[in-house]
Amino acid sequence: MKTKIRDDGRDIGKFLNNGGTVRNSAKAAVIAAVIFAVILTCGCTGNGGGNDKPVNPEIEQSINDLYSADDAVRKAAVNKLILAGDEAIVPLTKVFSSGDKTASMNAAVALYSIGESSIDPLIHVLNTGSQTEREWAANTLCLFEARAVPSLINVVKTGSKQGQEIAEIAIIKIGEPALPFLELEANRGTPVTADKMRSLIYSIRATEGLQQRLSEGNTTTPADATA
Numbered sequence: 111m112k113t114k115i116r117d118d119g120r121d122i123g124k125f126l127n128n129g130g131t132v133r134n135s136a137k138a139a140v141i142a143a144v145i146f147a148v149i150l151t152c153g154c155t156g157n158g159g160g161n162d163k164p165v166n167p168e169i170e171q172s173i174n175d176l177y178s179a180d181d182a183v184r185k186a187a188v189n190k191l192i193l194a195g196d197e198a199i200v201p202l203t204k205v206f207s208s209g210d211k212t213a214s215m216n217a218a219v220a221l222y223s224i225g226e227s228s229i230d231p232l233i234h235v236l237n238t239g240s241q242t243e244r245e246w247a248a249n250t251l252c253l254f255e256a257r258a259v260p261s262l263i264n265v266v267k268t269g270s271k272q273g274q275e276i277a278e279i280a281i282i283k284i285g286e287p288a289l290p291f292l293e294l295e296a297n298r299g300t301p302v303t304a305d306k307m308r309s310l311i312y313s314i315r316a317t318e319g320l321q322q323r324l325s326e327g328n329t330t331t332p333a334d335a336t337a
Contacts, residue, residue: 165201169194173201176213184216191220199224199231206235206246218250226257233261237273244272248280256287263295266310267303282313289314 165173168190175187191198198220205217221228228250235247251258258280265277281288289311296307 166194166197169198169201172198173205176205176216177208177210184212188216188220188223192223195224196227199228202228203231203235203243203247206243207240209242214246218246218253221250222253226254229254229258229261232258233265236265236277237270241272244276248276248283252280252283255284256291259284259288259291262288263291263307266306267295267299278310281310282317285314285318 172187172190172194175183176191178184178187191202202217202221202224205213208214221232232247232251235243236251239247251262262277262281262284265273266281269277281292292307292311292314296304296311299307
């Protein structure tokens with residue numbers, strides 16, 4: 111039985127774009143703009159993935175502030191962690207193990223805002239973390255959409271069993287932006303990999319079709335339903 115990504119992912123989406131589902135690159139750009147316009151003063155990205163080394167005391171304090179009951183303190187902490195860039199990535203991923211939903215959601219926002227250098231550390235968590243950590247990592251990777259797909263495909267091909275399972279779900283959740291990468295892999299991969307990629311393509315298209323039918327069904331009037 112496959113594992114479902116936590117419902118907390120929907121809360122991340124709501125926090126980022128007022129409840130909308132991340133579906134394509136254009137919306138991802140809008141999300142980034144909203145983050146920077148509403149809760150951030152500025153942000154920066156770096157080049158490295160970070161190492162498990164002693165944490166800068168200022169970063170450690172900001173991580174602790176993510177657990178504050180004061181919303182202003184949490185937002186200030188997110189700003190500082192984004193400014194810290196790559197050095198804050200590994201400490202941020204460790205927040206996912208806390209079980210604190212609000213802190214984890216703020217950590218996800220910070221990781222997304224730091225940028226693509228967060229992807230590899232999140233993939234590491236996807237492969238090696240606890241169930242809760244993997245679910246939060248997957249939800250955060252979904253925010254990157256197409257940018258995270260090649261790394262997620264690599265997990266499907268070579269990752270841990272638990273990582274493969276949740277990476278597949280993340281790819282399906284990303285949806286249409288993942289299709290070009292999956293089609294490329296299906297055309298050039300080994301038979302097993304090609305079959306897996308075709309299965310993911312089918313799942314995405316089936317999911318998209320179901321969502322469309324449900325959407326159309328929601329517009330049906332009571333009179334239409336009884337006709």
